[in-house]
Amino acid sequence: MPQKNNPVKLDGTLLAEKLTEAAKNEVEKLRKKNIVPHLEVILVGNDPASRIYVNNKTKACDKTGIFHNTNLLPENVSNEELLKFIQELNSKKEVNGILVQLPLPPQIKKDKIIDAIDPIKDVDGLHPYNMGLLMAGRQQWNPCTPGGILSIFKEHSIPLEGKNCVIIGRSDIVGKPLSLLLMQQNATVTICHSKTKNIPELLKKADIVCAAIGKAAFVKPDFIEQNTIIIDVGVNRISEEKLVDEIFGKEAPQKETFQKRGSCLCGDVHPQAYTKSSYYTPVPGGVGPMTIATLINNTITAAKVQKNSQ
Numbered sequence: 001m002p003q004k005n006n007p008v009k010l011d012g013t014l015l016a017e018k019l020t021e022a023a024k025n026e027v028e029k030l031r032k033k034n035i036v037p038h039l040e041v042i043l044v045g046n047d048p049a050s051r052i053y054v055n056n057k058t059k060a061c062d063k064t065g066i067f068h069n070t071n072l073l074p075e076n077v078s079n080e081e082l083l084k085f086i087q088e089l090n091s092k093k094e095v096n097g098i099l100v101q102l103p104l105p106p107q108i109k110k111d112k113i114i115d116a117i118d119p120i121k122d123v124d125g126l127h128p129y130n131m132g133l134l135m136a137g138r139q140q141w142n143p144c145t146p147g148g149i150l151s152i153f154k155e156h157s158i159p160l161e162g163k164n165c166v167i168i169g170r171s172d173i174v175g176k177p178l179s180l181l182l183m184q185q186n187a188t189v190t191i192c193h194s195k196t197k198n199i200p201e202l203l204k205k206a207d208i209v210c211a212a213i214g215k216a217a218f219v220k221p222d223f224i225e226q227n228t229i230i231i232d233v234g235v236n237r238i239s240e241e242k243l244v245d246e247i248f249g250k251e252a253p254q255k256e257t258f259q260k261r262g263s264c265l266c267g268d269v270h271p272q273a274y275t276k277s278s279y280y281t282p283v284p285g286g287v288g289p290m291t292i293a294t295l296i297n298n299t300i301t302a303a304k305v306q307k308n309s310q
């Protein structure tokens, strides 16, 4: 008889609201000392998904009292123009955080842009100096998505020490920094990527699976052992009805969303795999809101650090 499971949904929206409320109190205290955390967001072009992400970030700033400004730059902006703009923001003392929303258009050299951000204002934690600090275990704040995942573990008292964590995806933004944060918590970490040969085998040995590859329903139910903890970082938009039916079934709420909007969201993990887990993060409403809550906290920390170094 198959074992019956009762997976716990790790609600990122709820936790992000709680952290945002605490951040609001923190900003109130800072404002009384004439410190107003200030975030500048740069959005290049008209990518609809990026627009939504940036909107959600600035909404969270509004909720907490963080001053923010969104700079919309044209799709065809040059490297030089973008670099000059970042240098201007670097030189403004009142600006505590600079976030360049990714991805950037193909003419832009992403690495050069990230390198140009003053590391003390790099609230995304993507500058190589900040990555180096993280590698050394001396980071001032955590990169947003991995930091948000760590906050989920902490909130639910999920122990990490000695756990086998398998991360799928080796990106600079999620996979690599997440592996370092988990190691800092004494977890044993395996990173899988596009050239890894035996992903299902490795996943079967995992206590915790973190999927961050951007492929809808990549992790199939038979890759997952009973009671694994699943952290699903993927946010994939599916606009093919056949795929929606295949993944979610014809009666699922996602099907209704698809019929209303012509698409729906799907994580990197197949929904049937969640049913075998002990805990899982849903998509949407899991890791996504926690990325934003971490950005808010990072901006507050950056404001404090910059005040103290004046």
Ligand code: GUN
Pocket (backbone or CB within 6 Å): 099, 100, 101, 102, 103, 124, 144, 145, 173, 291
């Ligand atoms: N695009 C998708 N996620 C992120 C993020 O965390 N930071 C930035 N800057 N861009 C993103």
